[in-house]
Amino acid sequence: MIKNLTSWAFSDSSVQHSLGNNFRQKRMALFKKQLEKLKKPVKILDVGGYEEFWINAGMANVPGIHITILNLEAGETTYNNFEIVKGDGTNLSAYENNSFDIGFSNSVIEHLYNRGQQKKMAEEIIRVGRYHYVQTPNKYFIIEPHYLLPYFQFIPKKVRFFILTKTKFSRFKKWSKKEAQQYLDEILLLSKKDMKELFPSSKLTKEKFIGMTKSFVVHNFKD
Template sequence: MFSISKLFASSDDPNSLGAYFRKKRLQQFEQLFFNQFDVNQRVKILDVGGTDYFWKGSSLLDHPKVEITLLNLHLEESSHPAIKSTTGDATNLQEYQENEFDLIFSNSVIEHLFTWENQQKMAAEIERVGKKHFVQTPNRYFPIEAHYALPYAQYWPKKLLFHTLTKTPLSRFRKWSSKEASDYIAEIRLLDEKELQRLFPSSEILKEKVAGLTKSITAHNLL
């Protein structure tokens, strides 16, 4: 049965709009990936902030020489032999050498770093440890804020946003806990196209369009 609440659920829900856009984004990434890499040779990928769930169904996992490492602040579960998990800080990848990975992948993570300074650090580390990269983030100017599914929530006063999240079911048809709402409001700093280009000056910027508007932006050098 069709459910509006499912449609606007988190992208971890396979029936949500977020999951639909993630699937399309993965397909676009795979097209660029296979134009760039020979999968008959070993290809090391670091997924910054990634999950095992994101890669389920990906054609990359059909190639035994593709290795994906998930890097998060906490240890993510992994159920596929090509995917391993580790902990680390996206702004300080000191455990990795220059160009240690063939590709750095990151989906909807860089906007969760609190400050522009931290976003600069993450971008610099991605370019240091990866030969190639594909870094996606929601567009600041898209009318529906991606994390709350509320119109122009990125411009709301923080007190109003907190009240709306915790006292009403307007955001994704549920009431958020006080901690979850506080954490999100504190950590999210959305980027626009110009800022993403500043972070990755030699990269191409892909624009994900919805109804003619740019929903998300991706910096990549898979050229």
């Protein structure tokens, strides 16, 4: 019982039936409602995403929906409506303005090291998509989602490095020095104010958990 509860609460969001995946599926249900309003075919550019995300969302081989998944490496896929390409989310110059119906990104923009890179990605997603939908964790949520530790984001970086590499407090494992340093360098969480500055003309919605804002979604879908 305890083992199952721990697995549910602390597993990665990609794991089905986990708490994180439950949030993701609710979020995607709202996205799909907006998607249904658009005339088919619909072209989606997922910046920084993975094929498994869309499979889990039930979007594989859906007629009238083509999803280009852009990440650091290209890949093969067996699904006829997926395309996996290599690219940089901060430089989408390979695509013209409004090349896609939707520019999409889920929990990626906080992994870009600095605000300048985040601004570039926001501008590019807005430019290449007629509509956009971008999600990111809330900087001020009680649990830091990448490490699953309370207010870990506000601890000095050297202390965080020590905790990650010398203890099993984060996700019940000792992180390797390389992995810990990579995450500590790249993650820059965003607040509501930050998201409004990056997406000034977008609508912002809050994902709630026990009365607290867990994450933000910005979009420009019509009501």
